[in-house]
Amino acid sequence: MREEYTMSKxxxxxxxxxxxxxxxxxxxxQSPAAEAYQVIVFGEEKQLAYDRVHLSEYxxxxxxxxxxxxxxxxxxxxxxxxxxxxxxxxxxxxxxVVTTPKGAYPYDQLVLATGxxxxxxxxxxxxxxxxxxxxxxxxxxxxxxxxKGAKTGVVVGGGLLGLEAANALKSLGLQASVVxxxxxxxxxQLDDQGGALLRQKIEDLGVQVHTxxxxxxxxxxxxxxxxxxxSDESFLETDLIVFSAGIRPQDTLARAxxxxxxxxxxxxxxxxxxTSDPHIHAIGECALWNNFVFGxxxxxxxxxxxxSAALNNDTSAAFxxxxxxxxxxxxxxxxxxxxxxxxxxxxxxxxxxxxxxxGHYRRMVVSQDGKxxxxxxxxxxxxxxxxxxxxxxxxxxxxxxxEALILPESEGGAPALGADALPDTASICSCHNxxxxxxxxxxxxxxxxxxxxxxETKASTGCGGCTALLKKVVDSELEKRGVEVCTDLCEHFxxxxxxxxxxxxVNGIRTFRGLLEQHxxxxxxxxxxxxxxxxxxxxxxxxxxATDHVPLQDTxxxxxxxxxxxxxxxxxxxxxxxxxxxxxxxxxxxxxxxYDLYTKITGGQRVDLFGAxxxxxxxxxxxxxxAGFETGHAYGKSLRTVKSCVGSTWCRYGVQDSxxxxxxxxxxxxxxxxxxxxxxxxxxxxxECAEAQSKDFGVIATEKGWNLYVCGNGGMRPRHADLFATxxxxxxxxxxxxxxxxxxxxxxxxxxxxxxWMENLEGGLEYLKQVVLEDSLGIGEExxxxxxxxxxxxxxxxxxxxEDPEKRKRFRxxxxxxxxTDPVQQWTSERGQRRPVLESA
Amino acid sequence: xxxxxxxxAVCTVDDLVADSGIAVWTEDGPxxxxxxxxxxxxxxxxxxxxxxxxxxxLARGITGDINGEPVVxxxxxxxxxxxxxxxxxEDDSARVKVYPVLLDGDQIRLEVPLAQAASxxx
Ligand SMILES: Cc1cc2nc3c(=O)[nH]c(=O)nc-3n(C[C@H](O)[C@H](O)[C@H](O)COP(=O)(O)OP(=O)(O)OC[C@H]3O[C@@H](n4cnc5c(N)ncnc54)[C@H](O)[C@@H]3O)c2cc1C
Ligand code: SF4
Ligand code: SF4
Ligand code: FES
Numbered sequence: 001m002r003e004e005y006t007m008s009k010x011x012x013x014x015x016x017x018x019x020x021x022x023x024x025x026x027x028x029x030q031s032p033a034a035e036a037y038q039v040i041v042f043g044e045e046k047q048l049a050y051d052r053v054h055l056s057e058y059x060x061x062x063x064x065x066x067x068x069x070x071x072x073x074x075x076x077x078x079x080x081x082x083x084x085x086x087x088x089x090x091x092x093x094x095x096x097v098v099t100t101p102k103g104a105y106p107y108d109q110l111v112l113a114t115g116x117x118x119x120x121x122x123x124x125x126x127x128x129x130x131x132x133x134x135x136x137x138x139x140x141x142x143x144x145x146x147x148k149g150a151k152t153g154v155v156v157g158g159g160l161l162g163l164e165a166a167n168a169l170k171s172l173g174l175q176a177s178v179v180x181x182x183x184x185x186x187x188x189q190l191d192d193q194g195g196a197l198l199r200q201k202i203e204d205l206g207v208q209v210h211t212x213x214x215x216x217x218x219x220x221x222x223x224x225x226x227x228x229x230x231s232d233e234s235f236l237e238t239d240l241i242v243f244s245a246g247i248r249p250q251d252t253l254a255r256a257x258x259x260x261x262x263x264x265x266x267x268x269x270x271x272x273x274x275t276s277d278p279h280i281h282a283i284g285e286c287a288l289w290n291n292f293v294f295g296x297x298x299x300x301x302x303x304x305x306x307x308s309a310a311l312n313n314d315t316s317a318a319f320x321x322x323x324x325x326x327x328x329x330x331x332x333x334x335x336x337x338x339x340x341x342x343x344x345x346x347x348x349x350x351x352x353x354x355x356x357x358x359g360h361y362r363r364m365v366v367s368q369d370g371k372x373x374x375x376x377x378x379x380x381x382x383x384x385x386x387x388x389x390x391x392x393x394x395x396x397x398x399x400x401x402x403e404a405l406i407l408p409e410s411e412g413g414a415p416a417l418g419a420d421a422l423p424d425t426a427s428i429c430s431c432h433n434x435x436x437x438x439x440x441x442x443x444x445x446x447x448x449x450x451x452x453x454x455x456e457t458k459a460s461t462g463c464g465g466c467t468a469l470l471k472k473v474v475d476s477e478l479e480k481r482g483v484e485v486c487t488d489l490c491e492h493f494x495x496x497x498x499x500x501x502x503x504x505x506v507n508g509i510r511t512f513r514g515l516l517e518q519h520x521x522x523x524x525x526x527x528x529x530x531x532x533x534x535x536x537x538x539x540x541x542x543x544x545x546a547t548d549h550v551p552l553q554d555t556x557x558x559x560x561x562x563x564x565x566x567x568x569x570x571x572x573x574x575x576x577x578x579x580x581x582x583x584x585x586x587x588x589x590x591x592x593x594x595y596d597l598y599t600k601i602t603g604g605q606r607v608d609l610f611g612a613x614x615x616x617x618x619x620x621x622x623x624x625x626x627a628g629f630e631t632g633h634a635y636g637k638s639l640r641t642v643k644s645c646v647g648s649t650w651c652r653y654g655v656q657d658s659x660x661x662x663x664x665x666x667x668x669x670x671x672x673x674x675x676x677x678x679x680x681x682x683x684x685x686x687x688e689c690a691e692a693q694s695k696d697f698g699v700i701a702t703e704k705g706w707n708l709y710v711c712g713n714g715g716m717r718p719r720h721a722d723l724f725a726t727x728x729x730x731x732x733x734x735x736x737x738x739x740x741x742x743x744x745x746x747x748x749x750x751x752x753x754x755x756x757w758m759e760n761l762e763g764g765l766e767y768l769k770q771v772v773l774e775d776s777l778g779i780g781e782e783x784x785x786x787x788x789x790x791x792x793x794x795x796x797x798x799x800x801x802x803e804d805p806e807k808r809k810r811f812r813x814x815x816x817x818x819x820x821t822d823p824v825q826q827w828t829s830e831r832g833q834r835r836p837v838l839e840s841a
Numbered sequence: 842x843x844x845x846x847x848x849x850a851v852c853t854v855d856d857l858v859a860d861s862g863i864a865v866w867t868e869d870g871p872x873x874x875x876x877x878x879x880x881x882x883x884x885x886x887x888x889x890x891x892x893x894x895x896x897x898x899l900a901r902g903i904t905g906d907i908n909g910e911p912v913v914x915x916x917x918x919x920x921x922x923x924x925x926x927x928x929x930x931e932d933d934s935a936r937v938k939v940y941p942v943l944l945d946g947d948q949i950r951l952e953v954p955l956a957q958a959a960s961x962x963x
Binding site for chain 2 (some may be wrong): 491492522523524525526528529530551552553554555556558559563565566567614809810812813814815816817820822824
């Protein structure tokens, strides 16, 4: 608690610690005016501002810390006095004081960033237990608690948020339905055709949709907890209800103190975000600008920046409206809506493309003279979104045959709008208000790659929607400046990994030397050698210690163990699916004890033994192999583990044998060499205890079989896996994984995890589905055959190594002094185990 | 005053691994010996100790060339060290000791400074 505020400072109070309030503080505290103010923040929620846009990820395992936008330390460093869980209850404008249940606080400047609240339609019985809204972490906690023991859930409202809530209910294992008052889904953003297609896709995913239903009452149910009665006398029974029927600006405080508010709510602001009282400002979803409330985060951020500039006496700062185009993935279905989607502009004309077979709908709204794009609707495939948005936002003149922009490419569709064609004013990242011009400036100021531009401009560090476009702009600008965007692997090969793979495969090249002589130059290096080693392993699956391959491997691959900081190694035997017999567990314990190895359980459900010297490795493995262990490839760019929950064998919720499937998968893909490590997991039901959706390949059991998720990631840059196929049988599941894995192995870049591979894959998830599920390239069987060959030639590398005296020679710590120990390896003990002495120098 | 040295026999040709390194123990401590058969000379010897981690690991790095310079990459933090000069390519303030090396019959010999006790005996 701060004792006193410096007398000379003015006080700025912010009410609301949500996304926009936080963004304002970030901007303001970096500005010169920050010196002149003591800032106090009041938040009604008990948590520090978090990323509400990604709220639903809370159900897939993200915690408040993952979603948080800042830390308490940051607030403290900035000298901001933060009061969470302390709502402001009144504003006294005459005396310039706000009150909370804990006290009264005078202000000089006041910022309202109170956001909005969910609108709950006035239906009799809407307040009983089992009825919820979807806005805060607390709401989600309540829904989650109620979902335990529930079977069905209904979302009232078929808009953007409603569909997201339906997906969340589904992920909690409920049979979900959506009830919409309008005749179609997402009435604001879509037209009838688009809405119908979206409905069909969503119903295919098992979510029931009821349109044109007005709920009149909610009463206790007969077969479920609740019964919803509709105006047409029909009814629907459900265990819980989530209201998502729109949002209303949170303007209660403003009304009570007599600030000007709009007819339908919202605190009226001018272009500087100031309200009818010059000492009070409003930003974000609670503000009404030009009779309009913006229910998206990007306009709120723009207001926050504008206000911060205005408080710094920047007279040019002005909020002038914002684009409300949206692109999103609802229950895995792409939906996009741009500008005047409903052709309300006089004289506007439509161009539509609708392919019912693959379920793609695209509509362009063009001006009367056919020269400019006014709006667009996309359902089923968002790959045209970026291009269309740039045409609309920047008023770029349309080509002569504008329909080409939405036709499939094989039918003469136009290529995406090149980054070159964009004007400097084109907004590339709306979250952080970065234009193409800003990016050019950053490059001219010395940024020479994508990472540099991101760090400098913050572009694509918000919602991430602009990542692909940003990369295009940066590449094209670098190229223009003569910076060659070099895709060469390294100085020895002017090819990408994918091209090298092709060369090796097609020309039947079996050694690094052979490849270097035919297609490269020099001697090679630590970039190309392991890359080619991995390619050779995938193509021909020879032992990695075959003489020709030894010098190619990273030390971990060469010695088949993970080097630790003092030069010793850790050993991880394979424990498929995390299932281990007591006898094997005892062997691990005995071996660890004999060699005094530090022992730790890994995140992948196995046991890691640390501190073995190079020369101990073969002896230790001899013992492990005798007890039936195989190498776990923890050192390789290859399959790590297939994590599993205990599944239907033991768990009362389980619907399939997840352990059995995990073991099958682990045994199948073990040893496979890939561009990077690959992790998998199998959960026995939608409760997802194995966290499969954070893995490269995640499998979740359903009543009918298995759902497959692909390209997820934990680690430094987490990515939620994409749902790839549903209700697969065992055979279908394995065939599908075979194909995706092989396609990844063949086409990914060096050290590219599946998550990044997917993000860079042109055409993205849809394209991958076409290749794998519809076999659009006609390579499905080839991929499967290749995998079958690899599975057939698997050998435990350690078994082969310990049996071969020549190979064992490699494990001599000092070839001329077998008794010599490494003097820098010093040990001490901690919590009952041995650990390295940390260097004191 | 030049320190006294000797040519110590450390291993035989059979111990070498082409395009890779091995570690030997010498009067001067641990040394990494590399054999790059397509180069002339083909033998290199540098200290086995990685200056960045203090650990004895350099013989286990990947060899290659960077702009024609023969190098080994540290297996721990991946810096490259010239096999000819011992200088770190990423940070020229770091360097490792280089040892002259020769092939004597099938013996590999390194020129190492004589340890105190040994020099008295010599
Ligand atoms: C599930 C979901 C998905 C979304 N998806 C997207 C999306 O994909 N794209 C997009 O652009 N937008 C999306 N949004 C909307 C986005 O979250 C909002 O636009 C954004 O959060 C608005 O920020 P804000 O600061 O104005 O309001 P909020 O983030 O709501 O913050 C307001 C804060 O003020 C507090 N408060 C209110 N009254 C008081 C008081 N009297 N005293 C103290 N504190 C008070 C509230 O408790 C709240 O914490 C989504 C919203 C939800 C709920
Ligand atoms: S995921 Fe597995 S452990 Fe978790 S509830 Fe389902 S079956 Fe049980
Ligand atoms: S999180 Fe960091 S410290 Fe921990 S194991 Fe991974 S790399 Fe090492
Ligand atoms: S548009 Fe959201 S991060 Fe760029």
